[in-house]
Amino acid sequence: LPGCSPAAASGLASRPSVAGLFFEALQGHGLLLPISSEGQLRPSRNSSLQVSHLPQKTFSACTDFCLVQAGDEARLLLQCRLVVYTLLGLGSLLVRGLPLSCPPTCQCYDTSKVFCSEERMREIPAGLPGNATQLFFVETALRSVRSGALGSSTTLTKLVFLNNNIQELEDGAFQGLPSLTELEVSGNPLPAVSPRVLVGLPSLSKLSLGANALRSLQPGLFAAASRLQDLRLPGNRIEALPPGIFRPLRYLHTLDLSQNVLTELPAGLLAPLTALRLLKLSDNLLARLPEGAFGALGRLAELHLDGNRLEELPANAFAGLGTLRRLQLQHNALGSLPPDIFAGLPNLTVLSLEGNRLATLPATLFTGTPRLLHLSLARNELELLPQGLFANLSVLQTLALSYNAMHHLPAGVFQGLAGLATLHLSHNNLSSLPAGLLRGLPLLTAVVLDHNRLARLPPGLFDANEELVRVGLASNPWACDCHLAYLLSWLQGFAEPLTHAQASCASPAALQGRSLLEVPHGQLQCPGAPGVPPEEGWDGEHAPGQCTYRNPEGTVSMACDATSCQQLSLRLPPPSPPPRQAAGLGPVYQGAWVLHSHCGTLQVNVLVTAQSADEATSPGLPTAP
Structure with missing residues (x-):
């Protein structure tokens, strides 16, 4: 059911005695259909239904009420179609009476859908309506x-x-159907398809033979299907493809060969497919790609090579793919990449290199992909990122x-990412971040830093990111002392407790396990070696006996001992043009604060003035420019 959770689904299943029909409008068919007479979806004979966690690889469900996952993607899609077709058949129960021409073992809807x-x-029963436009055989005992x-x-x-249980399609099985545009034979123990099976189908544009037991495609199979635009063969056991098998398919737009056991692509295999837009070779056993394997596919928009065994790519692997928008290379074994491997992909918008073995990246790797919108380098072995990447x-x-x-991470490693909205840095070994790491990212809304080794963040880290609303901080050893004042002030300025509440203190012992959002500023102390938050170029070490005074906002702090104050840290607001005065340049900034620490209270007054070059200056102070 749309919006149902697995728990809700299991709740339905726990009460099979409750009778009732659940209806949903089936998109594309215009029918109001029952999901089940007992609130359950009947499982397939060929693949069991189960509710479980989704795998790491993402795929699209075909309908909102597919709540289950099969053994692999092809099986899941078949299960979803099974639900749809089951609903289609049961929908005829809503119609008063069945058409006279409908066989007793079938249901008909408006005589056009059987x-x-x-x-x-x-x-196959006799007496099927002669004016039917759509015909479905789902979970029968048909063997041929x-x-x-x-x-x-x-x-x-x-x-x-x-x-079904189909193991044979006779030659000419579909002759006499000149208007047939879509043929699907999926989820059967079908071992082979004869080249004569597709004879007599001049209008066929979509052919689906997924999740069968095909081990090969016979030469000439598509000779009589030259108008095919969509060919889907996922989830079979195809080991090799004969040369020239796709030669007749010059109009083909979509080719899905995923989830087979292909070990290689013969040279020139794809050359006839000049109209191809989508090519899926995911989840095979490909260990290498021939030179220029995709060079003839000048209109290709999506290429899926994920889930193979590719260890390296030839330098011209993607030459000729100037219109390519999506490239999936995740979950291979790539250890390195040629510097210009993506140079000919100016229209690429999505690139996934997740789950490989990349330890280093060439600095010029993405120079030729200026339109890239989404880039994943997750689950690799990267230790450093080159400047300018x-x-x-x-x-x-x-x-x-x-x-x-x-x-x-170098301070300017993200320079150039002016449009970046989401940055994932979780599950690394980061123990510190440079203060200017996020400068130049004005549209940044989320930074994920979970599962690192961060004990503190530098003051001002988020000051240039006005759109930032979510920072993942969980599973870091946060030291809840005086150095955490900046982060705490930033967190308490945003009303997203569910997002940030998982971050907690690792030290000191009195605050261990406490959520950062619950720690008062007054408890952020540095006993034994107190001081101000470390700034760039200062090691943050303090002499014994010092106390650090700070304001609640964390913008002003001063380190003092019993006799004097030695270190002032002051973050000023953006400057405003000073008023012109007749004598001198006049005051530039003036402020007063009351600072607190466990040692007591300190009042600080600051006056910042501008001087001309020829004005006398106080001893020890540098001359103003």
């Missing part, structure tokens, strides 16, 4: 589709065999660097 789902059905069994029809446009990615919105081995 749904047959009878576990004992071994033959024989020539002539479907009769002749000039109206049938869609034919689906889903999760992201300099040409001014429109990048999301950058994922989580699950690496970085222990240091």
